[in-house]
Amino acid sequence: MAKQVFSTGEAAQICGISQQTIIRCFDRGELKGFLVPGSKFRRIPRDSLIRFMKHNNIPLGQLDSAKRKVLIVEDDQQIVRLLVDVLKNDGRFETRSTGSGYEAGLLTEKFRPDVLVLDYLLPDINGNLVCQTVRANPDLADTKIIIVSGVIDRNDVDRLLADGADEFIQKPFDVNHLIDRICVLLGM
Numbered sequence: 001m002a003k004q005v006f007s008t009g010e011a012a013q014i015c016g017i018s019q020q021t022i023i024r025c026f027d028r029g030e031l032k033g034f035l036v037p038g039s040k041f042r043r044i045p046r047d048s049l050i051r052f053m054k055h056n057n058i059p060l061g062q063l064d065s066a067k068r069k070v071l072i073v074e075d076d077q078q079i080v081r082l083l084v085d086v087l088k089n090d091g092r093f094e095t096r097s098t099g100s101g102y103e104a105g106l107l108t109e110k111f112r113p114d115v116l117v118l119d120y121l122l123p124d125i126n127g128n129l130v131c132q133t134v135r136a137n138p139d140l141a142d143t144k145i146i147i148v149s150g151v152i153d154r155n156d157v158d159r160l161l162a163d164g165a166d167e168f169i170q171k172p173f174d175v176n177h178l179i180d181r182i183c184v185l186l187g188m
Helices: 008-015 019-027 046-055 077-090 101-111 127-136 154-162 175-186
Strands: 005-007 042-045 068-073 093-098 115-119 144-149 167-170
Touching: 005 008, 005 046, 008 019, 008 042, 008 046, 019 042, 042 046, 068 077, 068 101, 068 175, 077 093, 077 175, 093 101, 101 115, 101 127, 115 127, 115 175, 127 144, 127 154, 144 175, 154 167, 167 175
Parallel strands: 068 093, 068 115, 115 144, 144 167
Antiparallel strands: 005 042
8 A cells, every 4th residue: 555644754755856845845835734733743645745746747656666665774794685685575675774873874864764674783883872863853753663683681672662663673583574574564
């Protein structure tokens, strides 16, 4: 099922324009939508985005892309290769990967993943900081975060969930189980 409501960041990526342009169009009433109650977060219904795109001669191809975006943040290249191969062969996912928390921040802003598969212990920072950074950005509010790790205790897991992770999976893990959890979190 196609996504029905978009953040300004998602709309900007689909349209190939800046998020600030989307926000200005929203605020001027050129792009209809609504504010999330109790916040300043703007949301744009699919039909409104389609009207806006047609009115501005923006191709609808990106809107109809059925693939969900997965960013893999993992420093073990064997795990990265396995996950990229399995997700690519599945056919429902577009993937990007990095082994650094810093790069994860940059890629998250640019790629706008639906899901982050995030190793807890990275060479430069830990998963808590990545979770906090993603959750601090209102345009990434719908991004799901799955933490994977082999060295963790219950207190760390609780802290990760409190910092914004949606799920924790213990390494080693079954790749099919991970894909099932991605699908559940995305409502696929």
